[in-house]
Amino acid sequence: MLSINNLSFYFGSRPLYEDVSLHIKPKDRIGLIGANGTGKSTLLRLITGEYRPDKGDISRSGECTIGFLNQDLLSYDSQESILHVAMQAFEEAMALQKKIDEVLKEMETDYKDSLVDKLTKLQERFEALDGYSIQSKAEEILEGLGFSTKDLEKPLKTFSGGWRMRVMLAKLLLAKPSLLLLDEPTNHLDLPSIQWIEKYLESYEGAIIVVSHDRYFIDNTVKTVVEVAQQNLHIYAGNYQFYLEEKALRSEIQRGAFENQQSKIRQTERFIDRFKAKASKARQVQSRVKSLERMDMIEDVVEENARVNFRFKFSKNPGRTILSLKNISKSYGELNILKNTHAIIERGDKIALIGANGKGKSTLLRIIAGTENIEGERTEGHNVLQGFFAQHQLEALNVNNTMLDELKEAGSDKSELELRTVLGCFLFSNDDVFKKIKVLSGGEKSRVALAKTLISEANFLLLDEPTNHLDIVSVNILIQALQQYEGTYIVISHDRHFVSQVANKIWFIEDNEIKEYPGTYEEYCYWQEQRVKNPVSQASSSVPKKTEEKPVKNNTDPGKDILKELKSLQNQLDKTEAKITELENKKAKLEEELAKPDVYSNVQKLADTNSQYELLRQQMEEEQQKWDEYAEKIQELEDQK
Numbered sequence: 001m002l003s004i005n006n007l008s009f010y011f012g013s014r015p016l017y018e019d020v021s022l023h024i025k026p027k028d029r030i031g032l033i034g035a036n037g038t039g040k041s042t043l044l045r046l047i048t049g050e051y052r053p054d055k056g057d058i059s060r061s062g063e064c065t066i067g068f069l070n071q072d073l074l075s076y077d078s079q080e081s082i083l084h085v086a087m088q089a090f091e092e093a094m095a096l097q098k099k100i101d102e103v104l105k106e107m108e109t110d111y112k113d114s115l116v117d118k119l120t121k122l123q124e125r126f127e128a129l130d131g132y133s134i135q136s137k138a139e140e141i142l143e144g145l146g147f148s149t150k151d152l153e154k155p156l157k158t159f160s161g162g163w164r165m166r167v168m169l170a171k172l173l174l175a176k177p178s179l180l181l182l183d184e185p186t187n188h189l190d191l192p193s194i195q196w197i198e199k200y201l202e203s204y205e206g207a208i209i210v211v212s213h214d215r216y217f218i219d220n221t222v223k224t225v226v227e228v229a230q231q232n233l234h235i236y237a238g239n240y241q242f243y244l245e246e247k248a249l250r251s252e253i254q255r256g257a258f259e260n261q262q263s264k265i266r267q268t269e270r271f272i273d274r275f276k277a278k279a280s281k282a283r284q285v286q287s288r289v290k291s292l293e294r295m296d297m298i299e300d301v302v303e304e305n306a307r308v309n310f311r312f313k314f315s316k317n318p319g320r321t322i323l324s325l326k327n328i329s330k331s332y333g334e335l336n337i338l339k340n341t342h343a344i345i346e347r348g349d350k351i352a353l354i355g356a357n358g359k360g361k362s363t364l365l366r367i368i369a370g371t372e373n374i375e376g377e378r379t380e381g382h383n384v385l386q387g388f389f390a391q392h393q394l395e396a397l398n399v400n401n402t403m404l405d406e407l408k409e410a411g412s413d414k415s416e417l418e419l420r421t422v423l424g425c426f427l428f429s430n431d432d433v434f435k436k437i438k439v440l441s442g443g444e445k446s447r448v449a450l451a452k453t454l455i456s457e458a459n460f461l462l463l464d465e466p467t468n469h470l471d472i473v474s475v476n477i478l479i480q481a482l483q484q485y486e487g488t489y490i491v492i493s494h495d496r497h498f499v500s501q502v503a504n505k506i507w508f509i510e511d512n513e514i515k516e517y518p519g520t521y522e523e524y525c526y527w528q529e530q531r532v533k534n535p536v537s538q539a540s541s542s543v544p545k546k547t548e549e550k551p552v553k554n555n556t557d558p559g560k561d562i563l564k565e566l567k568s569l570q571n572q573l574d575k576t577e578a579k580i581t582e583l584e585n586k587k588a589k590l591e592e593e594l595a596k597p598d599v600y601s602n603v604q605k606l607a608d609t610n611s612q613y614e615l616l617r618q619q620m621e622e623e624q625q626k627w628d629e630y631a632e633k634i635q636e637l638e639d640q641k
Helices: 040-048 071-075 082-087 091-107 113-128 131-144 149-153 161-175 191-202 215-221 240-275 279-294 361-369 403-408 416-425 430-434 442-454 472-484 496-502 521-533 535-541 559-594 603-640
Strands: 002-011 014-024 029-033 055-060 066-069 179-183 207-211 224-229 232-236 321-332 335-346 350-353 375-380 386-389 460-464 488-492 505-510 513-517
Touching: 002 040, 014 055, 014 232, 029 040, 029 215, 029 240, 040 066, 040 179, 040 207, 066 161, 071 161, 082 131, 082 149, 082 161, 091 113, 091 131, 113 131, 131 149, 131 161, 131 191, 161 191, 191 215, 207 215, 215 240, 215 496, 224 240, 232 240, 240 279, 321 361, 335 361, 335 488, 335 505, 335 513, 350 361, 350 496, 361 460, 361 488, 386 442, 403 416, 403 430, 403 442, 416 430, 416 442, 442 460, 442 472, 472 496, 496 521, 513 521, 559 603
Parallel strands: 029 207, 029 224, 066 179, 179 207, 350 488, 350 505, 386 460, 460 488
Antiparallel strands: 002 014, 002 055, 224 232, 321 335, 321 375, 505 513
16 A cells, blocks of 8 residues: 655755665554654654655555644644534535535526526435435534533534644544554543544554554554664554564563674674784685675664662651542533542542543642632641642743753752662763753653652652653652652643553542542543443442541630640650650661672671661661651641641
């Protein structure tokens, strides 16, 4: 259907592709993956003809039609209803409908045979194009992508960019091109819409090429993975999980071949160096020199799945309760988001807030952050330091700062070496750290903003769609960071792989209430499946209960005794906090001792130091337990005041 033959393409002097080939057959399902900047979107534009290759060619059969969903479509604007815009996919049928309407109007005053004949022919062609069902098809796809029935007659221009992109996707799906090119189609979709389009693409009749950083989406929609790396296309005959396994195997084989070749090169070079001065060995030396020149060099494996270690430091340790919400209500005019709902976030919670767009996830996150006006009680726990990440913070970066300067201004007392290490964890190495923010891509800015959030010493993170604009490698780094983070966080994300790796609780909004599933994302999905299959049983037995406030003692007249007890508890809390700080300093010194060669090489010294370290660790746990108890009692007494 379409063939890419020996293609090369350059941006200036930088090669994106060198002598690559790819053959696309009808009904192929191809996932195009690779790091940001390797040329995935460029390849799609080469296929559409928007870019021309510097060498090689792209040929396609005469009946091959191409549909391309890309981020440029965000700028499309129209006064027409979204239903009408989507139905523009049926260009011929829409034109026939217009002619049919004109003939019918003319026949109201002039009912002649020629008009009847013309109308008959138009209607036959309209019926052959299945014209009578195009509106219902358009409605089905638009509603599958998240639009309500009442939205369908609203003008396109009244919708935000993300919703406009859904309309353009609907139009593309209705057109049914024989080759469908989708560039990050899940960027503007919520979970229900992503799952709907996965199901729709299962039965799509044409071929599909998808560029996506959503691992679950790739796994569920493709049968071939094409990796863009090192100016080449590497083909794997399976989904993303198969790609990971096969790539690991290929890398192992390549590394073995590379090491064998390097060993042979070293032996040959030693022979040349040793005997090049001997006339009797001149022929053998020359032969080996030529063999080195003719050798096809095997490249070493480039390790892309970086393993990183983050060192998080909290200046304050929070109490057991991070935040409580009681009788919270929030509405915008007649639109109710939350009504008399409760929730508690406890220390150590790793919460994923999921669900369809428009349910109020971002509103709830702002309520938790304390930046949204509400009815009800929002109570923050003791010593809670909050860090907030959202996409609008990318614009808040100082464009004239270097990455390093931006992190220095984040309020952290980390040294320049520590900050460079953090940036290195986010794939910024060497002189990259001196790049100005204004020259960075969206994904790079997102990584800088995330790095700022993570070094803030916050013990409670709020993350709104942190994986947007990140490639798979960067998402993997963020997953590792959050897995190593010892604080508490709540994250909004539509990336199912990301959620499955970082959450130990699932929150969702249903019936204007915050509901909690106390388990992993996989467990939540299984519970939802059972709930759909057997709604009556699930409703009566295992629907997760909304999180509720812990009961507190009710004292209508606390008097002087409560104030006195509060003062005493606060003194004990301060002393315990000072003790914890002292123990932490001792622990840090012991860790330095354990790293010294004269300690770890001496069995007795090592055993003594380890014993001291273990004793210190136990003391810290005991003091932390005391601190938790004091903080919780203080919180209860303050609630009674």
